Amino acid sequence: MNRRDWIKLTATGGIGALSMSLTDLQQLKAGAPSQRMPSIFIGHGSPMNAIYNNTFTQALNQLGNKLEKPKAVLMISAHWLTRGTHVAMQAKPKTIYDFGGFPEALYQINYPAPGSPEMAKQTIQAVKSIQVHENHDMGLDHGAWTILKHIWPQADVPVYQLSIDYYKSPEYHFNLAKELSILRDKGVMIMGSGNIVHNLGMANFPNINGPVDAWAAEFDTKIKNALDSGNDAALINYQQYGKVAQLAVPTNDHFLPLLYVTGTLNAKEEKKYIFEGFQHGNISMRSFLSA
DSSP, rough: OOOTTTTTOOOOOOOEEEOOHHHHHHHHHHOOTSSSEEEEEEEEOGGGTTTTTHHHHHHHHHHHHHHHOOOOOEEEEOEEEEEEEEOOOOOOBBBBOOOSSSSSHTTTTTOOOOOOOOHHHHHHHHSSSEEEEESOOOOOOHHHHHHHHHOOOTTOOOEEBOOEEESOOHHHHHHHHHHHGGGGGEEEEEEEEOSSOOOGGGOOOOOTTTOHHHHHHHHHHHHHHHHHHOOOOHHHHHHGGGGHHHHHOTTTEEEHHHHHTTTTTOOTOEEEEEEEEEETTEEEOOEEEEO
């Protein structure tokens, strides 16, 4: 089953839990966008989460209620893969329905968040190691709007996307993220949207709340341990985990956004888990932000 079809059989919900306390979230509310903004990784899972009301989407909604709104969000989504690195320059990015075979209700959603040409230009200036190309066509793909819809339903926070050069190594992306980290001091929230475990070929599509595959849980735990200990090398070299890594990350498009988040963090920053759990047996919905 391919990406276009995999949600037709889902039901609302998911195995997981809101992991961040209200106190943690309230502490994030303090301050202004001019202060250093957090970096966030969201395990976005099914596009159908855009219209679901489940524990995962409730966690996103609660996060949005407590976060200070940034000047803009720089989104790195698993669904914009390119040769070279590109940044979206549009003032009014369109909502992209980059999937097929889903209920009509999903195609009726419009997320009219403004773009941020100003911060897109500053993003180009921030990266010295490579040329970042301007893109005037890309809108917001479903890795972006399906989660932002729950975080800021009013679509009142500017969002612009950075593409993933799919021909580069994990280390390349991690190092590129280090150059982007300066944007956090300019009111930009850096957000990666993917999944730590993402193997649609082995997903349990009929049961969103089905039992979790042992190999998926094992890899997710290994990555959590690396996150908690600040072991960036283990994240970059995730393939060292052997068979479970091969099953969890058959292609690394959904894993790479994680490196764009961890690459922007300093050694003193902790990770606060927004959500921990699985959908469809092996789709890790683990999400966190820096604090």
